[in-house]
Amino acid sequence: MATDSAFAGAGKTAGLEAWRIEDLEPVAVPAAEQHKLHSGDSYIFLKTSEATTGLTWDIHFWLGKETSTDESGVAAYKTVELDDALGGVPVQHRECQGYESALFLSYFKATGLQYLEGGVASGFNEVKRDEYVTRLYRIKGKRTVRVEQVPLQSSSLTVDDAYVLDAGLELYLYAGKETNRLEKGKALEFISKTREARGGRANVTFIDEDPENAAFWDALGGYEAVSRSAESDERHENVVKKNTTVLRVSGSTDDNLQVADVTPSSGVLTKDILKTEDVFIIDVGNEVFVWVGKTASESERTNALTVAVHYLKKEGRPSHTPITRVVEEGETPVFTALFKAWTEPKVLEFGYQPSKGVAKMQDDKPVDVKAMVHAASQSEEDIGADLNGDGNHEVTVWRIEDLEKVEVPKEQYGHFYDGDSYIILHVVTPSSGKPTQVIYFWQGRSSTTDEKAASALLATFLDESLGGSPVQVRVTQGKEPAHFRALFNGTMIVHAGGKASAFTNRDDEDSYDTDGVSLYQVRGTNAKNTLAAQVDEKASSLTSGDCFVLVTPSKVYEWQGAGSSSAEREVASNIASILKKDRETEVVEEGNESDEFWEFLGGKDEYAKTKSSYEAPHEPRLFQCSNAYGYFDAHEIVNFAQDDLNTDDVFILDTYTTLYVWIGAGANEPERREAMALAQKYLAVAKSDGRGEGT
Known part of the structure; x- marks a missing residue:
């Protein structure tokens, strides 16, 4: 069977390729347009994947609900043609608009599917700058979200889906009160990418903030109270099975x-x-x-x-x-899986050796060890020196709730929850000169993916509403720089729990500590950069080198570890005064705890002991070692935390007194070997900073 020239070179490298049937011939679709499908057309998709045995292929022919019989027939026939060109081994799938398989939908997790009206005749009309056709899109789905064009009328709106009204340089986001979190998140992403495609010139309006927006309702033919529900997202998940x-x-x-x-x-x-x-x-x-x-x-x-x-x-x-x-x-x-006792024959060719999954290495590119050792991480204090200097400081804090930013009452500034994400605007107006603006978005370790994404997107929208002049800084829990902590003048406290994610589950509830007992670990060297984070309320959470604040229904304890400094103890007192409310406080030195103290922690238990006397403090440094780009290299990770460790790589941790090499379970043999050699070279150069021979 002859192969269409449109398929020349197809399936040679991993990725997704697509063709649209135009005049009964397959025409390649640009990668950036592959998620935009016209309901009057038919398409062929080829997914090429890498496996240990070589390349594998899945071919999908997609049929729009209004496609012609001729086009669908050509799509099916050309699919066989492409299959033959690849040796007859690909798996073929027939996809219908609105009823796509989970495998097909998985290719579009980053973009979602966008259904457009019309077909070849109307699909790729010339687009002129600032000339746009007003369209209404519905964002719907539970597992993989689809973006589908719907009639431009208010009756299209439902209470359980999200909608984007695209009026060119004016974009509107409408979310029904029962919209699920994935739909809301995808709507934010869709509207953000649409703005991006228009050079960031389009204005964005959230209808829930302006429910009677005249321009929005006029575009839809007039205001209409929305009360209708759409058909279930799971309508095809319970198809009745028939006999085989x-x-x-x-x-x-x-x-x-x-x-x-x-x-x-x-x-x-x-x-x-x-x-x-x-x-x-x-x-x-x-x-x-x-x-x-x-x-x-x-x-x-x-x-x-x-x-x-x-x-x-x-x-x-x-x-x-x-x-x-x-x-x-x-x-x-x-x-x-449909068959009873299906067994696969295992045939190994003579001389077969399994692949180790290691990328082909380029010519050696030696790591500059001296640069690693001497290029100290940029000081946090230097980063924020101009932000925390003289002048008038104004701070505004918003928390992400239902994927929208909600302003936090000023009396709660400094209180964060590890299950939430926040946006913080810091404006410094010096006595002379122009104001400086910084937008931080802080993401709690237990915050949901959609909340983290919303914090980043909404921070961008805030930036643009302020003229694009602010600096944006992403801050993750446990990596708060000193200039961020200083915004709250020693009152920053991270609590456990948070607001329920936006419609993650209709039965979800906000999660907070409600038993009246909580334990906070205090970090900081002065009253400005204090931070306290809630930890498990048990004795094993204590460490001798730190101070902790134990909050109980009737009393607040300041526990002072034997290795803690006077500055740390002062910081702990500051945190205790914030948390105590109308409770009394009691200072407890390590070793002098009462039985009542231990009872609140579930009983006495072993905990980490640290030396009270140690060498002058040195900031630990972490380097990630990988050959993912075809050569071995190492780069430093600043403000690191445990979740920076990637099991596919090797890491070198320098704590000054000890050098650790952490080997991820998925690290390949060259990475393991090169990292050990690099650690030896690093240590030889590092001894010039005064550390002892026993390191």
């Missing part, structure tokens, strides 16, 4: 194809049903599989999908029923 049917397709030419029902009377599928010289159609109710034997005739292979489609029509089944084509010895796990 097995059909055998055989014949050497198109004219003598025979279809026979070979369904086993027991209803149990065994591998010996399948014959290598034929094609089989297996209907399991919610999906149809087409299995192609290795020696099947060209006619059988070419017409297999057409036969499957005719079978669905004959049975009165929905046209969107998924059809997946697999080939012998290339069966998917989903397919083999």
Whole structure:
């Protein structure tokens, strides 16, 4: 079978390729446009993946709900053509608009699917600057969110989906009161990317902040109270399964194809049903599989999908029923799971050696060890020196709630929850000169992914609303720089819990400590850079080198570790005074704890002991070692925390008195070997800073 020139070079490298059927011919679709599908068209998608045995392929032909019979037929035929060009081994899938498979949808997790009206004739009209057609998009889905164009009218709105009104340089976001978090998050991302595509010139309006916005409702034909619910996101997840049917397709030419029902009377599928010289159609109710034997005739292979489609029509089944084509010895796990005791033959060629998964190395690029040692991390105090200097300081704090920013009452400034994300605007107005603006977005360690994404997007919107002049700084829990902590003048406290994520679950509730007992670890060297973080209220959380504040229903204890400094003890007193409210406080030195103190921590237990006398403090430094780019290299991670460790790489941790080499479980052999050698070289150079021979 001849191969269409449009498929030349297809499937050679990992990634996603797409073609649209135009004038009954496949035409390549640019990567940036692959998620935008026209309901009047048919498409072919090729997903190429890397495996230890080489490349693997999945071919999907996607049919719009308004596509013509000719176009859908060409898409099916050209899919077989592409399949043959790749040796006949790809897995084929038939996709219908609105009923796509989970595998197909997984390719668009970053962008979502965007359905557009029309077809080839209306799809790629010339676009002129600042000339836009007003459109309304619905953002809907539970697992993978789709963006679909809907009629431009207020009756299109529902209470449980998100919508974006695209009016060119004016963008509006409407979210129904029952919109789920993924839909809301995707709507924010969609609107952000739309603005980006227009050079950041489009204005964004959130309708929940201006529910009677005249321009929005006028574009939709007038205001209408929204009360209608859309059909369930899970409408296709509970398709009623029918009895299994097995059909055998055989014949050497198109004219003598025979279809026979070979369904086993027991209803149990065994591998010996399948014959290598034929094609089989297996209907399991919610999906149809087409299995192609290795020696099947060209006619059988070419017409297999057409036969499957005719079978669905004959049975009165929905046209969107998924059809997946697999080939012998290339069966998917989903397919083999249909059979009893499916076994795979393992054939190893002579001299076969399994791949170690190591990228091909480029010519040696030696790591500059001296630069590693002597290029000390930039001082936090230097970064924020101009921000914490003289002048008038104004701070505004917002918390992300239901993927929107909600201003925090001023009396709660400095109080953060590890399950939330926040946006902080700091404006410094010097006595002379122009104001300096900094936008921080702080992300709690337990904050949900959608809340973190919303904090970043909303920080960008805030930046642009202020003329694009502010500096944006991302701050993650545990990595707060000194200039950020100083904004709250020694009152920054991170509590456990937070607001429930936006519609993560309709039954979710806000999570806060409610038993009246909480333990805080205090960090800081002066009253300005103090930070206290809530830890598990148990004795093993204590460390001798730090101070802790234990809050109980009737009393607040200031626990002073034997190795803590006088500055740290003063800081702990400051935190205790904030947390005590109307409770009394009691200072407890390590070793003089009362029974009551231990009872609040669940009983006395072992905890970390640190030396009270140690060498002059040196900031620990962490270096990540990897050959992911084809050569071995190391780079420093500043303000690091445990979650910076990547199990695919090797890390060198310099604590001044000890040098650690941490090896991730997925690190390859060259990385392990090179990192150990680098650690030895690093240590030899590092001894010039005065550390002892015993390091």
